[in-house]
Amino acid sequence: xxxxxxxxxxxxxxxxxxxxxxxxxxxxxxxxxxxxxxxxxxxxxxxxxxxxxxxxxxxxxxxxxxxxxxxxxxxxxxxxxxxxxxxxxxxxxxxxxxxxxxxxxxxxxxxxxxxxxxxxxxxxxxxxxxxxxxxxxxxxxxxxxxxxxxxxxxxxxxxx
Amino acid sequence: xxxxxxxxxxxxxxxxxxxxxxxxxxxxxxxxxxxxxxxxxxxxxxxxxxxxxxxxxxxxxxxxxxxxxxxxxxxxxxxxxxxxxxxxxxxxxxxxxxxxxxxxxxxxxxxxxxxxxxxxxxxxxxxxxxxxxxxxxxxxxxxxxxxxxxxxxxxxxxxxxxxxxxxxxxxxxxxxxxxxxxxxxxxxxxxxxxxxxxxxxxxxxxxxxxxxxxxxxxxxxxxxxxxxxxxxxxxxxxxxxxxxxxxxxxxxxxxxxxxxxxxxxxxxxxxxxxxxxxxxxxxxxxxxxxxxxxxxxxxxxxxxxxxxxxxxxxxxxxxxxxxxxxxxxxxxxxxxxxxxxxxxxxxxxxxxxxxxxxxxxxxxxxxxxxxxxxxxxxxxxxxxxxxxxxxxxxxxxxxxxxxxxxxxxxxxxxxxxxxxxxxxxxxxxxxxxxxxxxxxxxxxxxxxxxxxxxxxxxxxxxxxxxxxxxxxxxxxxxxxxxxxxxxxxxxxxxxxxxxxxxxxxx
Numbered sequence: 001x002x003x004x005x006x007x008x009x010x011x012x013x014x015x016x017x018x019x020x021x022x023x024x025x026x027x028x029x030x031x032x033x034x035x036x037x038x039x040x041x042x043x044x045x046x047x048x049x050x051x052x053x054x055x056x057x058x059x060x061x062x063x064x065x066x067x068x069x070x071x072x073x074x075x076x077x078x079x080x081x082x083x084x085x086x087x088x089x090x091x092x093x094x095x096x097x098x099x100x101x102x103x104x105x106x107x108x109x110x111x112x113x114x115x116x117x118x119x120x121x122x123x124x125x126x127x128x129x130x131x132x133x134x135x136x137x138x139x140x141x142x143x144x145x146x147x148x149x150x151x152x153x154x155x156x157x158x159x160x
Numbered sequence: 161x162x163x164x165x166x167x168x169x170x171x172x173x174x175x176x177x178x179x180x181x182x183x184x185x186x187x188x189x190x191x192x193x194x195x196x197x198x199x200x201x202x203x204x205x206x207x208x209x210x211x212x213x214x215x216x217x218x219x220x221x222x223x224x225x226x227x228x229x230x231x232x233x234x235x236x237x238x239x240x241x242x243x244x245x246x247x248x249x250x251x252x253x254x255x256x257x258x259x260x261x262x263x264x265x266x267x268x269x270x271x272x273x274x275x276x277x278x279x280x281x282x283x284x285x286x287x288x289x290x291x292x293x294x295x296x297x298x299x300x301x302x303x304x305x306x307x308x309x310x311x312x313x314x315x316x317x318x319x320x321x322x323x324x325x326x327x328x329x330x331x332x333x334x335x336x337x338x339x340x341x342x343x344x345x346x347x348x349x350x351x352x353x354x355x356x357x358x359x360x361x362x363x364x365x366x367x368x369x370x371x372x373x374x375x376x377x378x379x380x381x382x383x384x385x386x387x388x389x390x391x392x393x394x395x396x397x398x399x400x401x402x403x404x405x406x407x408x409x410x411x412x413x414x415x416x417x418x419x420x421x422x423x424x425x426x427x428x429x430x431x432x433x434x435x436x437x438x439x440x441x442x443x444x445x446x447x448x449x450x451x452x453x454x455x456x457x458x459x460x461x462x463x464x465x466x467x468x469x470x471x472x473x474x475x476x477x478x479x480x481x482x483x484x485x486x487x488x489x490x491x492x493x494x495x496x497x498x499x500x501x502x503x504x505x506x507x508x509x510x511x512x513x514x515x516x517x518x519x520x521x522x523x524x525x526x527x528x529x530x531x532x533x534x535x536x537x538x539x540x541x542x543x544x545x546x547x548x549x550x551x552x553x554x555x556x557x558x559x560x561x562x563x564x565x566x567x568x569x570x571x572x573x574x575x576x577x578x579x580x581x582x583x584x585x586x587x588x589x590x591x592x593x594x595x596x597x598x599x600x601x602x603x604x605x606x607x608x609x610x611x612x613x614x615x616x617x618x619x620x621x622x623x624x625x626x627x628x629x630x631x632x633x634x635x636x637x638x639x640x641x642x643x644x645x646x647x648x649x650x651x652x653x654x655x656x657x658x659x660x661x662x663x664x665x666x
Contacts, residue, residue, distance in 0.1 A: 043610040045617045053617065121616040140613045 033062045040081045044073045045120035046142030053120065061086070069094050073141065100156040101139040102146065106131050108153035115145035115154060169416030171409050173543040174401040175578050177500075179373060181337040183466040184459045189341050190469045192483040194241045194268050198474035199511040201253050202227040203261040204234035205307050212264055218245050223275040223450050225299075226264050235299045235309045240452035240472035243268040254477075254496035254510045256503045256594075263511070266474070277448045283356050288318070291360040291445070298444035299451045303436035304328060304405075305497060307515045310437055314360050320426035325366040326414055327354055329381075329435040330398060330405030332371060333498035336518040338455040339435050341468040343370065343377035346439055347384040353438025354393050356445050361431065366393045368435065369410060373400045402500065403576040407432045409545050421572050436517075456512060458484035462491040462521030471512050477519055478508040487521060495520040500577040529586035540579035540589060546572045550579040550589050557596035562603055565596055573597070 037058035044054070049070035051057040060066035061082070068082040069091045076093055083090045104115070104124075109131045116124045116132055123139045126132030134145075134154075146154050202210040210227035214220060220239040227237040246267045250260040280286070280294055296311035327350065331339040343350055354366045368385075370378050381395055398404050398413050408419040410432055417428040425432050436454065443449045452473055459466040464485030471480050477494070481487060495502035496510070498518050512519075540550035548569050556564035570593060579589040642650060 038614075041610070042606070043613040043617065045613065054614070120620065121613050122620050123616070138612070138616065140609075 034058050036085060037061050037082065040074075040078060040085060041071060042074045042078065042140070044140035044142045046073060046140065046144060047120075048072050048142070067091065067094075073099070100141040100143075100158045101136050102134050102141065102143070102154050103136075103157045104131075104133055105153040105155065106133060108151050110151055112150055114148035114150065118144045118148045120144060168396075168398060169412050169414065171401065171404060171413050171545060172547045173545045173578065174403060174409075175543055175581060176400065177334050177402045179400070180335045180459065181340065181373070184335070184457050184468055185337045185340055185344075185376075187465075187467055189345055189455055190467055190483055192469050192471035192475055192480055194270065194272060194472055195475050195479045196268060197246075197476070198240055198243070198266040198268060198472060199251050199263045199476065199509075200226065200237055200240065200266065200474040201251075201261045201263045201511065201513060202237050203253070204229060205301070205309070209262050210234055210237055212248050214245050214264065216245050216248060219243070220245060220266060221273050221275045223452060226266075233309065233312060235296060235301050235311070237264070238299050238450045238452050239266055240474050241266070241268045242271055242273040252505075252507055252510050254503055254505050254513065254516065280445050280448065283359055283445050286359075288360050288362055291356070292318075294445060295360065295441055297450075298441070300437065300440050300444060301451070301514050302434055303440060303454060303514060303517070304434035305501070305515050305517055307513075310433065310441065313431065313433070314357070316424070317361055317363075317426050317431040320424075321429065322361060322426055322431045323364050323429045324415065324431070325354070325357055325361060325363050326410060326425075326430055326432045327366060327368040327435050327438055328405060328407070328410055328432050329368055329370040329374070329377065330410060331374075332400070332402045332405040333500050333518075334402075335459045335520055336457050336498045337459075338457045338468055338517050340374045340377050341457075342436055342439060342455050343374070344380050347377075347380040349439040349442040350381065350435045351384050351388055351390070351393060352446060353435075353440070353442035355388075355390060356441050357433060357438060358392060363431070364392065367396050367414060368393065369396045369398055369414060371400050371404065372397050402578070403545055403574065406545065406574050406576065408574070421569060451514065454512070454514065454516070456480065456516050457518040458521070459518065460495075460521040460523075462488055462493070462523040464488050473513060474511045476509050476511055477505075480512055480519055481508060481521065489523060491521045491523065493522040493525045495522070499526075500581075501575060528588070531587055532585040534585055534587060537584060539582045539584065543578040543582050545576060545578065546574060548573060550593075553596075554587065554589055554592055557592045560596075560599065562600060565600060570596060570600065 038055050041054040041058060047053065049057045049066065051060055057066060057070065061068055068086065068088060069079050071078050072093065079093055080090055111126065111129045111131055113128045116126055120142060121138055121140055123135045124132050124145060125135060141156065143156055146156065202212060204210055208230055210229045212227045214226045220226060221242045222239060224239045225236045226239050229235060243266045245264060247265040249263065251263040253259065253261040283291060292311050292314055295314065296309065300310045301307040302310060329339050329343055331337065350368065354368065358366055368381060370381065378395065378397060385393060385395060396414060403409055404413055407425055411425045411428060411430045412418055415428065415430060419425055420427055440451045444451065453470055454473065455468055455470050457468050458481055463481060467484045469480060469483045493504060494508060495504050496516055496519060497503055499520060502518065502520060534551055534554060536551050538551065544550055553565060553568050553570055556568065573593045575590050575594060577590045583589060
């Protein structure tokens with residue numbers, strides 16, 4: 001009887017120490033999951049989800065404070081992939097988006113520099129008092145530069 | 161000289177297809193007259209179109225460079241006859257699902273005046289690196305159908321230490337017989353090209369591979385090899401199985417080495433070149449004639465006399481078919497390439513290009529049965545030369561399941577069409593795989609773009625943080641400086657400021 005109690009207690013202790021050790025040594029699973037979710041997002045950094053970028057949105061999804069259908073640039077495809085990763089149901093996308101790039105009407109640009117500051121991926125080149133232009137290949141179509149423009153010379157052009 | 165069939169590796173699957181080659185090989189190769197207009201696409205295999213270096217209205221000579229490759233992965237385009245450039249515009253070309261491409265159109269003057277010959281000298285005395293550049297200047301690209309720039313292929317091979325050069329004269333697809341006729345009529349050029357390629361590659365040995373249904377070509381090559389006495393070059397015969405002429409399949413047959421997934425024959429020490437490419441290299445380096453013409457097979461039950469013709473690049477297919485006696489009745493189906501891998505086109509205005517190894521005219525559109533659900537019989541897996549599981553891949557392709565497609569090796573599909581042919585449910589597997597490949601490429605592009613955007617976003621974030629840190633540090637420094645200067649200095653500054661304010665008030 002005593003032997004049995006001692007043996008079981010010893011096993012329980014050993015297992016506990018082992019678990020604690022493993023728990024300390026392995027990286028926090030949450031951080032990994034945020035990475036995984038972040039990888040599935042389109043990285044437009046457009047903030048259309050209501051968070052200040054793709055990674056914060058990923059963190060919010062993992063935390064449970066945001067639904068998985070808030071990313072218009074990612075579209076239904078991203079919702080599907082997120083659902084698969086997180087074991088959630090596929091839900092329809094909130095809002096819709098077509099892939100587009102920003103184009104600056106260079107004749108109207110006054111060189112105010114506002115759009116350049118707004119661009120999350122540094123896809124606008126130009127200097128104060130000089131004309132700006134968008135590097136098409138780097139533009140993610142987030143539309144963040146459209147609102148700050150005082151002369152409304154930026155338009156979103158759909159990409160074929 | 162004999163050509164042994166023993167000592168071969170094995171190839172999985174494949175099909176014995178009816179050849180339909182007898183008719184087109186029974187007569188000599190006919191020359192197609194220079195047409196009134198040549199249409200030369202300047203599109204390259206990769207990396208955008210070449211840059212035209214001629215203007216509309218300018219006169220050009222045969223062999224003159226009319227477009228230079230923009231990026232590092234193209235070949236120059238030469239005028240294939242003399243005349244005047246009349247347009248640089250988009251024209252229909254032989255591409256899947258139709259479509260147009262930028263072309264240079266030359267109105268021929270019929271004189272066919274050549275550029276002054278550019279001497280290359282004895283190829284044995286040219287350094288291999290210079291030889292590569294010369295091959296590039298000749299506009300030479302793989303004539304087997306993929307038109308990969310030959311010089312670049314050689315360059316890759318040189319950095320990978322290739323020991324064996326394989327000249328592909330297998331030509332396993334039904335109807336096509338242009339390589340057969342080339343080997344019969346111009347075996348010297350093929351062997352000469354092999355010698356030049358060996359010199360450029362600095363490779364040890366070369367084997368010319370011919371399918372067993374081409375005895376005449378084998379005999380002719382044997383004679384020429386015996387005359388040349390070049391010990392490095394040998395001849396091998398492979399059984400007639402489609403698609404033994406696929407690059408990886410051929411390497412496997414000849415060396416028993418399997419090209420790794422996503423890899424190239426150079427990964428297992430081999431380089432495969434088409435026999436036509438070798439002949440073109442010979443014609444350029446020894447004969448000073450850039451790649452401006454090629455032999456192509458005109459065949460099918462929709463042409464009057466199936467035949468092989470030699471035509472200038474840019475000749476409209478209508479002229480090419482006319483050289484074969486024209487259409488028989490109302491043609492229903494025009495294919496550029498063979499029946500298995502060819503592209504169907506809707507107009508015979510499209511020009512002959514380097515990749516055009518066959519013009520196939522069928523009196524009736526091929527009948528394909530109604531598609532029924534897959535019964536998972538596995539016949540497709542049995543014939544697949546790359547040992548894929550088409551039935552499983554189809555499942556994933558329909559579900560748009562990227563990981564499944566990748567895990568089951570979709571990228572290794574060579575689109576040979578064997579699975580389509582044996583499928584009892586008449587499922588268009590190859591078309592589905594082609595589409596799925598495009599989809600995977602799209603997804604990969606998207607992912608790469610997202611990754612780039614993330615990096616740029618992070619770099620910007622870091623820059624902004626650094627700037628704000630620097631600003632704070634600067635403020636702190638100024639504050640500290642003011643403090644260390646003592647109360648007297650501060651009082652003085654304040655007095656100065658007050659004085660200014662009073663000035664302003666006045």
